[in-house]
Amino acid sequence: MAHIFVTFGLIxxxxxxxxxxxxxxLPLPYLIGPLVICALIATALPHHLPEGYAFSHRLRQVFIGVIGLMIGAQVTPELFASAPEFAVTFTALALFIGVCLVYNFWVFRILGGYDRVTAFYSSSPGGLYESLALGEAAGGNVARLTLQQFLRVIIVVTALPIGLSLWLGEPVGSAGGVTLARDDVPWTDLPFIVMAGAAGYFGGKLMRFPAAQLTGPMAAAAILSVTGIFHVDIPIWLVNIAQIVVGCALGMRFTGLSRGLILRGAGLSLLSVGGMLALAMVFAVGVVQFVEEPLDVLLISFAPGGVTEMSLVALSxxxxxxxxxxxxxxxxxxxxVWLMASAPWVRRNF
Incomplete structure (x- = not known):
């Protein structure tokens, strides 16, 4: 019972x-704000939490599904008119991932002094939960993996919108008040939203989607949108609650990490993210002449950050x-795919 009250208080x-x-x-305020305050509690005041406390995993999964529905609903038939461009950008993106893995491995292994397994899985420019699971299975340092993967997302979704706001001279993304949600969704739509989320989650689990709690509902909303059966519009109040819950859950994952380790990890993450954003610009410049999208949209498409915030920036x-x-x-x-294909080789050689 004490754990329930603590969770409610944190939310x-x-x-x-x-x-x-x-x-x-601030960009993505209802995610970053709760994440920061809960990370401070987890690192500075862990002795004030009940023994063995952990933020509810099931509650987090439910609200990650809400974010998945919101993103999936943006996939419309009009989007596929740009399908020929995807061959160019997807190929460049696959190469970008490989280059980022090599660069980040150098940062965390040579400069950070991490063991090879931890450095390898910390180098992942995406797949946060999958990289943590694979890294733990391979014998990596879970605390450092968690720190580096969360910092990657936090720094990108904070720095890129701010940088673009300065470049364009006006706020972009959620910092500019833009949202993928709506404030006029009728309450009668809520049962359909719940059914779409549940069907997507269990369908994703059955089909073994990576991060099924996110990708399952995302796929369900996309299918409903493309087929015209039902367009899943998420009310803004529900999206804000979802971001608060997910932010609190992520922040509490910092429990047990020392401030010294966090500061060191932050320095490595700044170097890692800075390099990846520079690489993203290089790749965006390389493909811009082959597609109809402008350079800033391509940069956002390559940036190794959060799906939601990058989509909000694009919308703005x-x-x-x-x-x-x-x-x-x-x-x-x-x-x-890169991580799973490399896992056997990493276990044999690292």
Missing amino acids: CLGALTGWGASLFG LQANPAFVTLHHIFRILMTV
């Missing part, structure tokens, strides 16, 4: 922090967020 505190972050115009640029979303889904899937 309330996360909601308050998210609201405060939104007042300052008046670009189809589904184009960006599909490339991030492909990036995550290809990263998982």
